[in-house]
Every structure is written in C-alpha cells, then in structure tokens.
Amino acid sequence: MITEADFQRASRAMSALQQAVGEVIVGHEDVIRATLIALLCRGNVLLEGVPGLGKTLLVRALAHATGLRFSRIQFTPDLMPADIVGTDIISETDGRRQFQFSPGPIFANVVLADEINRATPKTQSALLEAMEERTVTVGTHTYALEEPYVVLATENPIEMEGTYPLPEAQLDRFMLKAIVTFPELDELIEIVARNTEGEGIRLPRTEVSPQDVLLAREVARQVPIAEGMRAYIGRLVAATHPSSLLSPTSVRDYIGYGASPRAAIALTLASKANAFLDGQAHVRPVDIERLFRPVFAHRLILNFRGESEGIAVDSILDDVWKKVPLTS
C-alpha cells in the first residue's frame, strides 16, 4: 500500500531527476518527459531525429543521474543478435572447462539502441524479448534483466538507404515515440556554450537511487484514473480503426490498421506517469491529451492510399482527437 510518505519521496526523486537531466539537455522537454515516463512505466521509447541532437547525451544523463547502468548499441547491418544479447563462451575454472554466459550490452538498465533501423530484422528482433518480457534467452537458458530496465532506440528519418524499417510488431512494443527536433536558436547557442566552455558537459549526479525509481514506478502505477477517462481512452483507440463508427473519415480513407489494445494500456500508464510527474494524484484529461500523439503516432499503419498520397499520421491523429469528445 502506498503511503503519503512514499508518494512524497517518489515525487521528490522524480523532480530531482527531471531537474538534473534538464540541466544537461537544453530544451527537448517533451523528449525528457517521454524518457522518464517510459522509465516509470516499464516502457521503451523510440526517438526519431537526425544525428547530433543530443539523444545519446540524454540517455547517458538519465542513467548517470540515477546511478543506473547504461549501455549503447550502435546498430549496423552486420550486427548479429549475439552481439546484443551475449553468448556462451568456454571458460576454465579450477582446471575445468565449461560454457559460461557472457552477457551482451543488452544487460544494462538503460540501453540505447542507436539507429536501430540499420540492423537486419533478425537482429532487431533480438530486442523484442528484452523489451517486452525483460528477459533474454540464449540457447536453452533464460536470463532476467535487472530492473529498472528501459530501451531507448533512435531512428534517423532522413537516411533511408540501407535501412530496415522496424516491423509493426516491434514498433508496437515501443510505448512512446518522441520526435527529437532541431533546437531553437537560443537553445542552439546555449548548447554551443555548454560544450565549448569550461569543463564542457558534466553528467549529473543525484541522490536518486534505482530503488527510488522503482518506488516511483509503483506510485505512478497506482495513480487512479476515473472510469470515464478509461472509457475515453478506449474510444480514442477504437476511433483509429477504419471499421469503427467512431472513426473520422480520414481514418477510414487512409488507415490500414489502427492502434492495438497495447496502445490503450500504454496511454493509460503513460497518462498516470505524466500526472505523477506533474505532482498530481489522478489522471487528468490534459495527461491524455499530452500523451495521445506520442503513444499513437507509430502505431497507425497507413494503407496503400495513405502511403501513396503521403498522408501524415499526425494529421489523422488530429482528426481522431477532434472527433472523439471527452464526454459522450
């Protein structure tokens, strides 16, 4: 049972974490928020943005601030699954030779899968079990990953040559998709200043422990949500399906497949975490509004007509949002 003291302790920890990461990363509040939400919800985040925008720094700062183990995997076409999950190697102990599992970089708390779409689908799929089940199976042996665990994958939206778009099944396992945009001019100047003067960027260190993160997870999960709000989320998900009576015309015209029930779960959990990060004790409509697009954006699959006409999923999500009222 969550006590008021637990709530306050977890809330303080997350506030400190947000502040520490914000001191390193200039701007990108939404991306930082999405990362923290994924951390609180046992989720994973797909970061989309061109190189050089500070994605890696963000992940490293988050891990450093919480004392969590961080690992970075640069995905390339020749990357093999064993390179990620690890492999059994022969080791000799007291004259006895035996296979010993050597864990790969996936065994960390915060994993950055950089340019995940450059690896082959076989390698990409090596992440599936870790992302969803929080376990890794090598041979006949299954290893549990240490909590808190979060995978943050990046995609380069420009270079499509030699890439392997993530399959829908894997996309659905990312709780949120955050767009890392180019910084504003004043933010850009601040970034240059921080990286070129003094000692440069110093990763933050806080008093937040992994246990604090786990407590915050528990508190965030307990944040109550009204039945009407749950129904609202359900209607939003239903409205993304072309066959639904709730769907707007654009969904019927351009969407092949709508959001899955996993999307409804993700939006509910993310809304709870967002409310908690705001210091609130319940899910508000504004929480759903803030997380609706990050949760749904990568889950809607355009049909042929949508693809051929270059329809932006964001515009369809706008239609869905307008079509479905909070109270019916």
Added chain:
Amino acid sequence: MTRPAMNEVYAALAARARTVAGLGTCARVAAAASAVFLGLAVPGRLLGWPLLGVPGVSLALVAASTLIGYLVGRARPADLPRTLLRADVGLGTEARLSTLHAIQDRQDLAPFALRIAAGLPARPVSASVALPIPRRVAALLAVAATMALATVIAVSAIPRPRPPASAAPSAPIYVPTEVPPRAEPAPATASDALQAQAARDDAVPPAASSAPLADASSTTESSVAASDLPTRPQSALTLEEALQRIEERVAADPGSALSDAEREALATWVEGATDALAEAIRDLLAQSARGNTLAQVRAVLARPDVHASPSSQPPAAQRLPAPDTQATTAGPESVSAPSAGGAPASGSTPGRRGGAYPFFDEGAGGPTEITLVGATLPSTIGTAGDYSYYVTRSVPVEPPPDDPATPRGTPLALSYERASAIAAGRALPSDVLEAVRAYFTEITEGGL
C-alpha cells in the same frame, strides 16, 4: 470533503443528470410532436377535421407528448461515472469528482484520495453549473416552441370551413334580442331588400362575418343563464306579460326595485311605444328606484294601450309589418313570424346575420343590426308542446289566435302544414318554401 458530503454531491449530480436527460428526451419528442401534430393541424383546419383542425387540441397533444418524453427520459437511471466526468468538465475540476468516485471504496488509495479531494473547490458544487442544459437541447426546445407558435398562428389564420346546416342539428339557436334601427334606408321591395342584404354579405369578409356570431354566442349565453327576461320576453312575451312577471316578482318581494335585467327589458319597449306608453314606462324606470315599484308597475299594467296597442309587442316585433303593411316596413334582417292575421311577422333566420329571404324583408323600417342570444333548446318537441322558444322572429309560424278565450300558457301546436299554407298563400318562391320546410324538420326533428 467528507465521504457523506461527496455522496450528497453524487446524488445531486445524478438527479440533475436525470433532469437533463429528461429535457433531452423531451426536446426530441417536442420537436417531433410539433412537426407531426401541428403539421397535421393545417390540413386538419382546411379540411375541417374534428380534432386536429383545432390548434388548441394540437398544442395539447404536443404538450402531453413533451411531458411524457420528459418523464420517460428522467426515469432512466443516470450513468454516474459518465455524469461525474461531465460534471468535472463543467466545473473545471479535471476529473477529480469522477476519480474520487472511482476510488471511494479503495482504502489502499487513501493518500491519493486525500490529495484529489484537496484539489476540489471549497465552495459547494452547483449541480446546474456542473451539468448545464446542453445547447443542442435548448436549441431543439426553442425550435419546437417556435414551430408550435408559428403553426398555431398559421392555423388560426385559416378560416374553418362551415359545416352544412344539416350537420349541426343541435347547435344553439341564436335569438335576436335587440334590433335597433339603422340609419340606412330600407329597401322598398322584397327584391331590393335581398339585393341590399347580398351586397352587405359580399362586403363583409368571411372571417369578419362569422366573428359576430361567435361573439354573440359567448356573451349572450351567459345572459340567458342570468335571467330569462332579456331573452325570452323579447322574443315571445308581450309587454303585458313582462309587466305581469315583474308585478309577480315585486309583489313577492315588496320594496324591491327593478332589476337591471328588468330595466333593460322594459327599456326596449320605450322605443317603439306610443308617446303616452313610452312616457309611462320611463316613469316606471325612473320612479321604481324610489321604492314604489309595485304601484308603478300596476299603473302601467292598467293602461289600455298595454293590452291593445301595437306597442304591446317588443320593439323589434312592433316594427314587424302588419299583413297589409309588411311590404314597406320590414327590414332586410326581419324574418316573418306569424301574426294573428295569418301574415308573417318578423325575425331573423336562426344563426344567420340578417334574413336571406325576400319575404323576410317586407315592410321593415330599414336594415337593422342584430344581437344574437344563444339558448339551449329541447332536442325534440314533437308535434305539440312548448315550442314558444321557436316562435321568434326567426320562425315563420303563426302565433296562437288572439282569442281571449284561449287561456294563457296553452301549449301551441306546431304544424308545418299550417305554416306551409300561409307561405303558399303569399306566393313564396319554392326555395324559400324549402327553407321553411327544412327549418321545421330540423326543430321538430322530423315531427310535424
């Protein structure tokens, strides 16, 4: 906010939600009912349908449907989670009420509940503010009301079709009670009178011509109930009879003055009486207030001209022509009534404004204005009985022979044969004879 207080809030919001739901249903029903019933009212009015042609009936049906819709809508239980979320939106409480309701039984979430409740406004929750009437419901109600009003106005502007004469046998017969002379010169002949009447009828629009009838019915029916004198004496009683009735009443109540009805009735005889008789009646009207009413009445009653003079008839009757003078004295509204000599007197066709037959106009002093008095008549009187109600200026029958041997109050025989003989003797046109016959058939319901 404590849990009991929250429960009160939930109950108030649920009640308000039912009211709003009732209004929503009622608005839809009202719009539909307005469209249906009031839409039927226009053709109903044009076609003379018995119920739907009446705007009041259609309005009542719409109102009843609306009320039923409201009650049905309000009877449905409120969906509380949805209601509370709507209340949150209305109050701007960011889903606090609905969340608190969702976790009110979860003790493990008490810290959350306390934090949520702390965020609620301190002021009492207003159910009407939390759940206002939706604009579309208000708009729908306004549309329904506007539609109803517009239809009522439109339907009221459409004149009702007149039912055929045979279709309304039991309609009240309006008896003319006052026939003041008009400045308009009287037609010299029956045909002139008919033409003058036709010209007046043409000049009066249908709605306007029917309005006085309705007005007369509404005003004079009450006067019939108030007193028998102003109606029946003028149509059936002579001045002598009226004075005798007054005498009887005042004798029974010595010291009483003339009633307003009696004054009004007596005043009508002044106009057509001889100068001496008129003077006597005026004296009676003036002095009766001083307490010597009985003596004055008896004094007037003792005058020979009350019995013998033509002034013993009411003014309207007095103006009716004698058999030998009717061709020049009857007004166009006059309807022949039998006189002692077998000649028609005067009167008006029941329910009509003015006479329509040439012989009704014979000998009138000029066009007259008629005030109509409604009376409920016996449904059937057969071949004999008290048909004195019918012996008005409207009825072309002969009064009883002026035989002193005939005791007063003897029932009068109603015989179409007799009236027919009189009418035939006057060489009336066939359509007039037919009208007379139809009238007799109607008032006797088939009797002779």
